[in-house]
Amino acid sequence: MxxxxxxxxxxxxxxxxxxxxxxxxxxxxxxxxxxxxxxxxxxxxxxxxxxxxxxxxxxxxxxxxxxxxxxxxxxxxxxxxxxxxxxITPKYGSQQERDYRYWLHFSEGSLIPPLLLRLIFNRVKSSPVPFFVKPITKAISNKILTGFVNPNIQSLLDFIESSLEGKKWFLGDYLSGADIQMSFPLESSIANGIIDEQYSAIQSYVERIHQQPAYQSxxxxxxxxxxx
Ligand SMILES: N[C@@H](CCC(=O)N[C@@H](CS)C(=O)NCC(=O)O)C(=O)O
Structure with missing residues (x-):
């Protein structure tokens, strides 16, 4: 079991x-x-x-x-x-298999780290500190967010959006473990307002995930x- x-x-x-x-x-x-x-x-x-x-x-x-x-x-x-x-089980050595591995690792390796940094620095901004320290923690957090974290997230999302345009799943017509691995950061980013209407391919993709009978079970x- x-x-x-x-x-x-x-x-x-x-x-x-x-x-x-x-x-x-x-x-x-x-x-x-x-x-x-x-x-x-x-x-x-x-x-x-x-x-x-x-x-x-x-x-x-x-x-x-x-x-x-x-x-x-x-x-x-x-x-x-x-x-x-x-x-789908991609054929060993095929382009499809390379794509499968790419998205399988991309989720935790590339996408989640800046999303986590965003969460942490937003928490730092709102966490209770002595009033005279607050402007400093806020300024440092904002600088890191606007200078590094947010542009990084945007370029990752732009890339995902263009990769999904015209496609049902990351491997085209075939649902794979890579889609399962990509689901969590994308759906949590929609729920948190990080992914908005400008990312229509990602939005439709996540809607498709949510309609899968196995997802609902x-x-x-x-x-x-x-x-x-
Ligand atoms: N890269 C790991 C991350 C695991 C992870 O951080 N899981 C979170 C839940 S989303 C967790 O257990 N958090 C609770 C904690 O850190 O105490 C994976 O993909 O399994």
């Missing part, structure tokens, strides 16, 4: 979607973020030292497999259970998720 260690409103929603696409049986162990810090509970560290979600266990082959990192989980599930599923299994 596969077990998903699922943190609310998090990247692990992607793994539930993937498991639904693969039509696999799985169970969910739920963890709740601290409402103030947004961090996961300490009990997640008993499953993996970093205590980040998603993590899966898979004991279906007799061996006790534990995998963390959503990209690694997607690759594992794809290799082990992806054959003849609704998700994952929502029903996972419970409340703020980005759908």
């Amino acid at each position: 596969i077990t998903v260690h699922h943190l609310n409103n998090s990247r692990s929603q992607r793994i539930l979607w993937m498991l639904e696409e693969l039509k696999l049986e799985y169970e969910i162990i739920r963890y709740k973020r601290d409402v103030k810090t947004m961090l996961g509970p300490i009990s997640l560290r008993e499953i993996h030292p970093l205590g980040k979600s998603p993590i899966i266990n898979d004991d279906s082959s007799g061996e006790k497999v534990i995998i963390a990192e959503s990209g690694a989980i997607i690759e594992y599930l794809m290799q082990k259970y992806g054959k003849n599923s609704s998700l 994952a929502l029903l299994r996972g419970g409340k998720y703020d980005y759908a």
Whole structure:
């Protein structure tokens, strides 16, 4: 049986979607973020030292497999259970496979870091500090945001927008694990107003994701998720 260690409103929603696409049986162990810090509970560290979600266990082959990192989980599930599923397995060595790997890694490697920086510096701006320090923390945060973080996010989104124009999924007509991996940063950016109407290809793409029957089944299994 596969077990998903699922943190609310998090990247692990992607793994539930993937498991639904693969039509696999799985169970969910739920963890709740601290409402103030947004961090996961300490009990997640008993499953993996970093205590980040998603993590899966898979004991279906007799061996006790534990995998963390959503990209690694997607690759594992794809290799082990992806054959003849609704998700495409690109031919090894093909351009399609290079594109698949590119977007699979792009999500956590290129897109999420500046989104996280934006979140952090916006929090720094609004966090309580002595009144005489406030103008300084605000000015430094604004400088980093406007000089580095926001232009970086914009060029990444422009690139994603042009890559999706005229396409259904990142690999054209075929849904793949790369789409699953790209879903979380794009849908959370829409929910946070970072992606607006000027990015119409991204918006339609995320709407298409939300219409996938397996995506909707994952929502029903996972419970409340703020980005759908
Ligand atoms: N690159 C990792 C990131 C994992 C991660 O940071 N997960 C967040 C949820 S979106 C988390 O567990 N946060 C809670 C915490 O850091 O305590 C992945 O893709 O799995």
